[in-house]
Amino acid sequence: MAVTDEAILRIKEMILAGELSPGDRLPPEKELSERLGLSRSSLREAVKALEVIRVLDVRRGDGTYVTSLEPRLLLEAMSFVVDLHDDQSVLEIFAVRRILEPAASALAAANADDAQLARLRETVAQVDHAAGVEDLVAHDLEFHRGIADSTGNTYLASLIDSLSSHTVRARIWRGITQEGAVERTLQEHHAILDAIDAHDAELASALTVVHVSGIEQWLRAAAQS
Missing domain, CATH: 1.20.120.530 (GntR ligand-binding domain-like)
Structure with a gap:
């Protein structure tokens, strides 16, 4: 499995496990990459991919949040x-x-x-x-x-x-x-x-x-x- 795919899977698992809920802010990049045992670059790519499919919302200068995860979105x-x-x-x-x-x-x-x-x-x-x-x-x-x-x-x-x-x-x-x-x-x-x-x-x-x-x-x- 590609490293970026693994990062996407790990974030998905956090959402499914309830560690991250709709509207929650993700931990800072450094903290989250260390927690998941992944490089910051692979985590960054995973976040970009999840932003495209509207799972994550990257707010410049504020942080990255889980979206509402509504089906329409x-x-x-x-x-x-x-x-x-x-x-x-x-x-x-x-x-x-x-x-x-x-x-x-x-x-x-x-x-x-x-x-x-x-x-x-x-x-x-x-x-x-x-x-x-x-x-x-x-x-x-x-x-x-x-x-x-x-x-x-x-x-x-x-x-x-x-x-x-x-x-x-x-x-x-x-x-x-x-x-x-x-x-x-x-x-x-x-x-x-x-x-x-x-x-x-x-x-x-x-x-x-x-x-x-x-x-x-x-x-x-x-x-x-």
């Missing part, structure tokens, strides 16, 4: 990676979404409270069918994020959100706008929300499968053209 990097992928990889991501999002809609149908349903209704109602692509992308992100947040499962919501790419969504919305499919797509949003509001988990799941699959098929055709 830890999965932020995935959205960046999704943006970089080509169409073929994005199709694989859509296959994952086709598995996760119907489950999220079903859970939302079972668990969404009145306030969450009201926010979803407001999101759908605010969409102007003649809006620009950026507005439609913002709506799409907010709608699917709202469903995920209504599941009551933080990890599922964070995972779905991390697979949501502004870049990919913008490309898709531009495409379906050109093909005149915006109305159909927004109608599907209404239908999914109606099923969630009716607490019909099975219908909400089925409608979401159709919705995500339709976009996936459009993207597949676009990638082959």
Whole structure:
């Protein structure tokens, strides 16, 4: 095992053992390197790596802290990676979404409270069918994020959100706008929300499968053209 990898593992073990908790400040570099039996340079590299994936927060002139470790924070990097992928990889991501999002809609149908349903209704109602692509992308992100947040499962919501790419969504919305499919797509949003509001988990799941699959098929055709 590389020395830096060992340093990362040792810090992880400290967090898992409860020696470091969310919000805690790490001991000074010299003290921690001696405690772990590692060089200060390898510890420094480990801290940099853990900062990138949002496990640690390096505050210049203050110290290094453990972040909140919330799922949404830890999965932020995935959205960046999704943006970089080509169409073929994005199709694989859509296959994952086709598995996760119907489950999220079903859970939302079972668990969404009145306030969450009201926010979803407001999101759908605010969409102007003649809006620009950026507005439609913002709506799409907010709608699917709202469903995920209504599941009551933080990890599922964070995972779905991390697979949501502004870049990919913008490309898709531009495409379906050109093909005149915006109305159909927004109608599907209404239908999914109606099923969630009716607490019909099975219908909400089925409608979401159709919705995500339709976009996936459009993207597949676009990638082959």
